[in-house]
Amino acid sequence: MRREHEWSLVTAFTALGQARRGRRQARTTSVFFMLKNSEEKAMDDRMNASDRDMRFRSIEERLDRIEAKPQEEVLSLHPVWAIALSSVSIVLGYLALGYPEHYYQFLFSAILLFVLYHRGFLRPVRGYWRWPQIVLNYFLLCLFFKFLIGGGVAYPFDWLKLPVITKIPPPADPSWYSSFIPDYTVLWQGIPKLSVWSIDITKMQTIFLLATFAGALFRFEPFTSISAIALLIISLPVLLRYNWDLMVLFLVLGSISLYVQSRVRTSFGVQSWKI
Numbered sequence: 001m002r003r004e005h006e007w008s009l010v011t012a013f014t015a016l017g018q019a020r021r022g023r024r025q026a027r028t029t030s031v032f033f034m035l036k037n038s039e040e041k042a043m044d045d046r047m048n049a050s051d052r053d054m055r056f057r058s059i060e061e062r063l064d065r066i067e068a069k070p071q072e073e074v075l076s077l078h079p080v081w082a083i084a085l086s087s088v089s090i091v092l093g094y095l096a097l098g099y100p101e102h103y104y105q106f107l108f109s110a111i112l113l114f115v116l117y118h119r120g121f122l123r124p125v126r127g128y129w130r131w132p133q134i135v136l137n138y139f140l141l142c143l144f145f146k147f148l149i150g151g152g153v154a155y156p157f158d159w160l161k162l163p164v165i166t167k168i169p170p171p172a173d174p175s176w177y178s179s180f181i182p183d184y185t186v187l188w189q190g191i192p193k194l195s196v197w198s199i200d201i202t203k204m205q206t207i208f209l210l211a212t213f214a215g216a217l218f219r220f221e222p223f224t225s226i227s228a229i230a231l232l233i234i235s236l237p238v239l240l241r242y243n244w245d246l247m248v249l250f251l252v253l254g255s256i257s258l259y260v261q262s263r264v265r266t267s268f269g270v271q272s273w274k275i
Contacts, residue, residue, distance in 0.1 A: 077260060079129035085257035086136040089250050093143035096246035100146045102202045108149075109141035122261045133261070140254050147247075149209060151201025151238040158195050161188040204234055 100106060113134070116122045122137065124130050168183040190196065208231035215224030 079125040079127075079133060082125075082257055082260045083129065083133055083136060085253055085260065086133070086140050089253035089257055090136065090139050090143060092246050092250040092253065093140070093146075096243045096250050097143055097146045097150060100142045100150070101152060102149070104149060104202060104206055105142050105145040108145050109138055112141055113138055122258070123263075137258075137261070140257065143250070144254065147242075147251075148235075149202050149205040151205050151235060154199050154201050154237075155196065156199060157197055158190065160195055161190050163187070164189045201234065201238060205231060208234065 113122075116137075117124060117134075125133060164187050166185055166187050168185055208227050211227040212224055212231060215221070215227055
């Protein structure tokens, strides 16, 4: 009986010791995981901090490169050069294209001219040369848009005609022959509503031009390419009517005029350019 009592006490103490060891191991395990998580968190914080430092250094290097970039070179030219180039190009454009006919050309020229001056692409000169140059630029852009959307109205079926036999009226002093045998002639007349059917090429060119600009603005290259090809196909019959000997000179001199105005120095006052 005594042995059984002693054995039960030993069993109880053994179970108590195992329970204490289990709790100690659980505390040790929890502490281990807490330390591990804290170390991982500290490592992540260090990596994030290093990443932020690298980004800051990259931004600072870019700013340093921008500040160290040399200033844009400008041309020190008299404004009369740009005015002369614009005037010559306008005369050549008028001889090659004619005068602008649709109000779209005047409207888009005014909008584009405002954008060019507002964004700083064209640098207005000071003094007496400013407004003459602006007016010449406006007419130059009108001719550019005449080149782009100057198709006008086309009649694709005006060649479709039918022969019609018409009696020629007798003369004032008819002879006996013309009195008994009338004269007839064959005339070609157009088919009603078909020969006079027209297409406004200017509106179609404008639609495809705006679609091309929209595709380029949103960087949707396939749409931009398709709309530009469609604009070229529609404009090709119109472009072949122009005088390309003068057209090339107009495009070259007009581009040079705009380039000179975009690079010309604007820090000269009225007295500096006074003649």
